[in-house]
Amino acid sequence: MSALLAVSELRAGYGAVRVLHGVDFSVDEGEVVVVLGANGAGKTTTLRAICGMIDGQGRVELAGRQILGRKPEQNGAAGIAHVPQGRGTIVDLNVVENLRIGAYTRRDKEVDADIERWLSVFPRLGERRDQQAGSMSGGEQQMLAIARAMMARPKLVLLDEPSLGLAPIVTQMLFRTLGDLNREQGVSMLIVEQNANLALGIATRGYVLETGTIVTSGSADELAGNDEVRRAYLGI
Amino acid sequence: MSLFLTQLMNGIGNGAIYASLALALVLIYRTTGILNFAQGEMALYSTYLFWYFTDRGMPVIVAILLTVVLSFIGGAMIERVVIRPVENSSPLVLVIVTIGMFLALNSIVQVQFGSDIKTNLPRAYPRHVWRPGDVQISTDTLVLVGVLILECLVLYLLFQHTKLGLAFRAVSSNPESSRLSGVPAGRMLMLGWALAAALGALAGCLVIPTLGLQASSMQSILVFSFAAAALGGFDSPVGAVVGGLIVGVAQSLTTQYIKSLSDIVLVVPFALILIVLMVRPQGLFGTRRVERV
Numbered sequence: 001m002s003a004l005l006a007v008s009e010l011r012a013g014y015g016a017v018r019v020l021h022g023v024d025f026s027v028d029e030g031e032v033v034v035v036l037g038a039n040g041a042g043k044t045t046t047l048r049a050i051c052g053m054i055d056g057q058g059r060v061e062l063a064g065r066q067i068l069g070r071k072p073e074q075n076g077a078a079g080i081a082h083v084p085q086g087r088g089t090i091v092d093l094n095v096v097e098n099l100r101i102g103a104y105t106r107r108d109k110e111v112d113a114d115i116e117r118w119l120s121v122f123p124r125l126g127e128r129r130d131q132q133a134g135s136m137s138g139g140e141q142q143m144l145a146i147a148r149a150m151m152a153r154p155k156l157v158l159l160d161e162p163s164l165g166l167a168p169i170v171t172q173m174l175f176r177t178l179g180d181l182n183r184e185q186g187v188s189m190l191i192v193e194q195n196a197n198l199a200l201g202i203a204t205r206g207y208v209l210e211t212g213t214i215v216t217s218g219s220a221d222e223l224a225g226n227d228e229v230r231r232a233y234l235g236i
Numbered sequence: 237m238s239l240f241l242t243q244l245m246n247g248i249g250n251g252a253i254y255a256s257l258a259l260a261l262v263l264i265y266r267t268t269g270i271l272n273f274a275q276g277e278m279a280l281y282s283t284y285l286f287w288y289f290t291d292r293g294m295p296v297i298v299a300i301l302l303t304v305v306l307s308f309i310g311g312a313m314i315e316r317v318v319i320r321p322v323e324n325s326s327p328l329v330l331v332i333v334t335i336g337m338f339l340a341l342n343s344i345v346q347v348q349f350g351s352d353i354k355t356n357l358p359r360a361y362p363r364h365v366w367r368p369g370d371v372q373i374s375t376d377t378l379v380l381v382g383v384l385i386l387e388c389l390v391l392y393l394l395f396q397h398t399k400l401g402l403a404f405r406a407v408s409s410n411p412e413s414s415r416l417s418g419v420p421a422g423r424m425l426m427l428g429w430a431l432a433a434a435l436g437a438l439a440g441c442l443v444i445p446t447l448g449l450q451a452s453s454m455q456s457i458l459v460f461s462f463a464a465a466a467l468g469g470f471d472s473p474v475g476a477v478v479g480g481l482i483v484g485v486a487q488s489l490t491t492q493y494i495k496s497l498s499d500i501v502l503v504v505p506f507a508l509i510l511i512v513l514m515v516r517p518q519g520l521f522g523t524r525r526v527e528r529v
Contacts, residue, residue, distance in 0.1 A: 051416060072416050073415045076415065077418040081417075084413065089413070090414065091409055093402075101417050104403060104418050
């Protein structure tokens with residue numbers, strides 16, 4: 001039995017600058033795994049390497065199959081949905097069109113029904129069906145980016161700092177929704193976050209990334225009780 | 237009054253050509269963010285193909301269709317072979333690449349087809365002038381405007397009512413997120429160039445027989461088309477069409493009414509553009525980006 005996503009010895013960077021120096025972790029079916037780390041630790045780079053937006057060496061296996069070296073659109077079609085940091089929406093398209101793009105690789109006839117479903121999961125989006133994504137608030141855009149990712153019926157959702165730039169109350173609602181999605185739909189998630197408190201609240205397991213390597217790992221509870229983690233990331 | 241209306245009609249006919257090429261410029265600008273200075277010479281090459289086919293005895297309509305199809309394929313290949321390797325370079329590099337293509341295509345047609353003027357281009361339709369009242373309306377105007385309307389309709393249906401068009405718009409707006417959703421961005425960019433080349437080819441096949449074909453035939457047309465696109469806003473297809481018509485009409489009325497400017501017809505349309513752009517730098521229909529973060 002192998003993990004849904006297994007990352008081993010992942011090395012990646014930008015040009016001559018090596019950011020990841022051999023990263024190992026895994027996400028099992030149905031899990032929410034959170035990767036904590038400070039600015040510049042390599043969190044975003046990890047996600048970008050997994051989905052093929054930058055080159056990497058090592059192994060990244062999705063359900064046992066090496067996916068490193070594939071293009072982002074191939075990984076998108078293979079069931080990895082990535083909600084990139086900050087600008088996950090297609091700003092010139094309206095809400096419904098964004099969701100339709102999310103379902104681009106699907107060939108079934110339930111796309112329209114799914115769009116209605118996600119618009120009811122996120123009622124704020126339902127009220128703004130024809131509004132251009134670029135004119136919505138940060139929180140609404142983040143909801144839309146997540147709904148768009150879900151439209152692909154992904155096996156795994158990668159979320160890059162979903163709380164970035166959002167008001168605390170919006171962030172709380174966002175993580176509650178993510179938790180619900182995981183419980184009710186069984187979607188596996190890999191979340192990288194600086195907001196450790198909320199992320200650990202919905203996570204099964206977690207890792208701590210420092211300057212391009214994993215330094216600590218454990219269950220969400222263990223990490224939340226770990227003194228170093230508490231000092232560095234929970235602000236306690 | 238009838239003279240005015242006649243010139244207005246002529247202007248609309250010319251404007252339809254500028255609008256077609258301006259649409260092609262907008263398609264490429266929206267997808268690859270490039271001002272394609274080679275657009276006119278791409279159309280020039282297509283028109284030489286058209287001449288070559290008809291010179292070998294091919295029926296005119298068949299020759300136009302074949303030229304448009306070959307240009308569609310050629311445009312896609314140019315994106316893949318010439319543009320793709322430099323697509324992430326600085327805007328300056330991209331401008332230089334398209335200017336290089338401009339010079340290359342211009343030289344290639346002269347080497348391949350000869351530098352003499354081809355005057356034996358057949359017309360796709362008989363030339364006829366109607367005179368309702370005293371106004372003169374030629375088949376040229378009607379055909380050019382009809383083709384423009386058809387082009388707009390096809391593009392509208394493609395972009396607003398097909399999954400392919402949606403994917404195309406998504407890639408123009410945010411290539412990265414589109415790719416993450418599984419949209420093959422590269423193929424959409426090829427589609428943009430292919431459509432632009434096909435539009436240029438159609439415009440060339442229709443307008444050049446009235447002008448005579450030589451290596452410099454498309455250059456003044458391209459200048460007016462650039463003006464049209466700048467006037468309408470480089471990211472707006474509607475703007476391209478309206479801009480094209482305005483430039484065409486301004487040009488023909490100037491020639492008619494301001495004798496002292498009839499030798500320098502470029503002045504009035506460009507003065508007009510200057511004024512518009514001083515007030516609205518993004519063009520009449522261009523979007524100033526308003527985004528909340």
